Amino acid sequence: MPSVRILSQLAFAVVLIAWSLPWFQGRKHALTLLAKNKPENLPEINTFSSYSHKLINKVRNCEDGIIIEEDGFAILSCDSGRDLWNTVMGTFYPQRSLIPNGKLWVYRYEEADDSESSLAPIEFVDYPGDFSFHPLGVEYHRKTGTLLVCNHHLAGSRVDVFTLDVSSKNTPVAKHTRTVLHPLIRTPNSIALLSGTEFYVTNDHYIRRRDSPLGALAETYLGIPGGSVAYVNLAAEPVEVRTVARAPFANGVAVLNESTVAVAATSSAEVRLFDRLADNSLVQTGAILVPFLPDNLSTNKDGSLLIAGHPHPPTLDKLVKHRRTCISEEDGTVAQECWKSTSPTWVSRWTAEKGLENLYVSSKEFGSGATAAKDADRNVGIITGLYENGILVWKE
Template identity: 25%
Template structure:
């Protein structure tokens, strides 16, 4: 065989391999492609919540509305006073403390004008707010959390949350803040006084790896966090020197030569789309000190004081929600564009029996469990006492609950026609757990398994809630939840079987009681 013929065959073989790999990737992403281009409204019911055995009583659901709180920098307007005011609209995340009996919401009614993830990028100077719900009271409504000493010059666009219980009257709250200049994590101490929670600003955190594209948080200790970062290229780009340092830390000096592309408006959208496929997101471990930086304006560099961060998991397509399993045995991450949940086992431990977060290889090979929607935020529900655990269950009886978006066109249509009751983005939430050889059917009107591809053996994905997003009647109440993005669940009796859903562009969070495992 001549050299030219041999070379031609090699190129044919290489081309065939490339085509096969691309075809395999397209096959794996067929559900994502469908969700990016088709509506889900006609497939989903007006409203469905999983029912329990008849002897456990009915499931009751209601939207919870906080009272308007006057704020000159709020996006919404109080209809009674016609003044700007905060309200429980467009709540991105919800975190629950079963010990303290509270749920915490991050709400930003101005998200329709300022969205650093998807756009638009108008009115960054407006503010959102944090709200508290005493969810063990079946009639409670959320109340506004006043944050003392929070600098009046800072804009506040809260996204991901994490709540660390310290005592029955003390807690530390961490909040991702998508500011106009860039992303920070706000550290806030909470104290219960006269039956209500008050708060005090501690400091802001910024780091080129830890908060570059921060989305969700899992607190480990008072001064230690895990933070997901979505992309290297962002819709709203931080100052170029920050982008340069981020690219160099993640990819090295050779790739850093091209870091201008990650912030260039002509290229960053294409780069971000590519990152959603190949995996441009990561999980960062952060340690910090409580000492607040001295005031020097709002430059991101000032928030780097006494902050150390490094990436412990990379190549995650659109890293979003994050949580840890009991005993810190696993780190669970929502990968929005996979779409699904990634379960990372902790494989490096210190002599004291704690995860060795200082090591870049602290996490092992991930398990991928697909979801029938673009996964957003998630939570891990611990097993009940004396619950039977399968010997090969990686989660040791815990369950993962995750909410998300079954159709991007529906969401985009809602954003463009904000306020319409007809053009709503649908919502879907599921429960993921290990069942071994036992297959558990999904009784939802549109079962999850009709949209799942490549479900690993032994895993179950069951619907908790689904809706086409439009207002509906349920048990005599008017309920609605467009664009679900967060979920928290206390499935114990003393918690009233309370499950809470937040919505990216929803007029109010949805609370359902009587939902048990």
């Protein structure tokens, strides 16, 4: 008969295999995409009734974009300095004085592109100390005018809070009101508002690229759930910050309804669904597998979820490395011929009724898609590109 020791070892092995099986299945799905989604293998899908590549040579490297339907404008989070400073992808240009700041833009998409008020940069005032601005996720609470920005400041990532005045179309102004620096906000990426003073913010990694490049890559490709979702309450004194969920490479976050929150788990190629509890803690209830690595999320009035992301991470990595070779040693500028993205884009829509629908897939037209958002009433949508020149504007 087998000894007690052998039986114990077998029992341990069974438990270990059972515990590891979901992890192996998740890694299989995500890693399969590295071979399946090579640009030359991707289908070209376009379900839009019309679309156009706009704001070329006016905005570039736009990571996030949110639509304010009531007023018919979008806020674009763009950073020409991303070619020199990207804490997520590991770009840290040593001559910091040459790194240009990013900008937020108000884009009034119903106005003619050549009108003076169709596109205006937001002016920032009362920012304490040296102004360092490298924005990723943004959110806007229209009723209070509160503007929140994930800012990968050269001195350390944080969430900056502003009051935005858009009464002047040509010169919207954002007044700085506070900065949230906290140990539980290590790598802020995306924000979802709950009220004028409460929000969720994702941290894409626990291991920061600036601290350990190899460790951060291991966290990404092994699917280690070092990313997190933090709940923040600005009305509390001191500011309340607590971790309420974890996910591998926690990226975009969106509130689907009063009880459900969606989080893009980029490393797992899925969007995780969470129940929101009375204390704003989150409990995972499901997941939406997607055929690409999801970046940012947005919701529509009809309850649908727009998911944009990157089909083939190695191609995005190759693009980032190429951009570094385009940097002028003299002044840190990047030649205009390098502004075009060569990394593919994938945009899908999910609803509980229909499941996942592919709206746009391209390796040729508009690259490095990071966010898709839509004004449902006006039937106008936008796609932003992490390393793209301009944005894509579409209708269904």
